[in-house]
Amino acid sequence: MLYMIIKIHLINNQVGKIYFTCSFDDGHVADLRLAELLAEFNVKATFYIPRTCEWCSANLAENEIRTLSELHEVGGHTMTHPILTKVSYRQARAEIFDCKQWLEDVTGKAIRSFCPPVGRFSKEHIALQREAGFTSMRTVEMLTHSMDSVKKVRDFVILPTTCQVYNHSNMSYLKNNMKRMKFVSYLSALRLFDSNWEAMSRNFLHFLYSISLTQQEDHYFHLWGHSWELSQFSLWQSLERFFKSLQEIGGFVFLDNSMLAELVRQKNPDVMNAY
Numbered sequence: 001m002l003y004m005i006i007k008i009h010l011i012n013n014q015v016g017k018i019y020f021t022c023s024f025d026d027g028h029v030a031d032l033r034l035a036e037l038l039a040e041f042n043v044k045a046t047f048y049i050p051r052t053c054e055w056c057s058a059n060l061a062e063n064e065i066r067t068l069s070e071l072h073e074v075g076g077h078t079m080t081h082p083i084l085t086k087v088s089y090r091q092a093r094a095e096i097f098d099c100k101q102w103l104e105d106v107t108g109k110a111i112r113s114f115c116p117p118v119g120r121f122s123k124e125h126i127a128l129q130r131e132a133g134f135t136s137m138r139t140v141e142m143l144t145h146s147m148d149s150v151k152k153v154r155d156f157v158i159l160p161t162t163c164q165v166y167n168h169s170n171m172s173y174l175k176n177n178m179k180r181m182k183f184v185s186y187l188s189a190l191r192l193f194d195s196n197w198e199a200m201s202r203n204f205l206h207f208l209y210s211i212s213l214t215q216q217e218d219h220y221f222h223l224w225g226h227s228w229e230l231s232q233f234s235l236w237q238s239l240e241r242f243f244k245s246l247q248e249i250g251g252f253v254f255l256d257n258s259m260l261a262e263l264v265r266q267k268n269p270d271v272m273n274a275y
């Protein structure tokens with residue numbers, strides 16, 4: 001019923017756009033099932049894939065990565081999935097440069113997006129990504145949605161996320177935002193919290209709809225996660241139900257991470273937020 005009301009509003013009154021993007025990390029074999037599910041609902045995504053990963057059992061084979069790249073964007077996630085802030089500059093440089101070359105050889109496509117393992121990075125890692133030729137980086141910051149607040153280092157775009165396909169506690173979101181001194185993001189999202197990821201995401205989308213009716217400003221919803229967690233925590237059904245409801249509502253612009261970054265770059269070419 002709520003969605004029906006929203007749909008009518010979207011068709012008649014929506015003044016701001018809502019961009020919808022997804023990203024999934026670690027290159028588990030379950031990514032193939034996920035890629036097909038996303039394609040079924042015309043949802044675009046970016047898959048961040050390391051060559052090897054100590055704790056990621058069942059990595060995709062190279063031919064499977066090639067298959068996946070025909071449906072969605074593939075992004076760099078280092079070669080061996082180290083925490084970049086815990087390795088030497090020399091290793092971090094090799095991890096960033098080599099994963100781009102490796103994925104370009106595997107997919108035959110330009111690789112533009114990067115995601116640092118467990119979201120840990122420093123300014124020098126941003127510089128290395130730019131030097132390697134990446135044009136955007138996804139972080140693990142959550143609860144963000146304003147296109148205008150996406151940070152850039154010159155034309156390099158730093159994309160935070162909104163919600164994770166994972167049942168987080170309120171405390172997890174609090175810690176996620178506090179670590180980054182994002183008190184405003186946390187407080188403004190406080191009334192949207194739900195320990196069920198699907199309910200939380202729907203609350204967030206409802207909030208974005210309501211502001212899209214009155215504000216010219218465009219917003220995004222960035223859903224991220226790990227395909228292996230979908231199996232481990234029995235989340236496949238809820239994800240399928242969520243995508244189905246997106247299709248029924250309509251009114252979204254579906255983009256992969258690079259497309260969203262490009263839009264941010266073009267939308268505010270003169271804004272150079274220092275990171």
Ligand SMILES: [Zn+2]
Nearest residue numbers: 025026117118
């Ligand atoms: Zn990872």
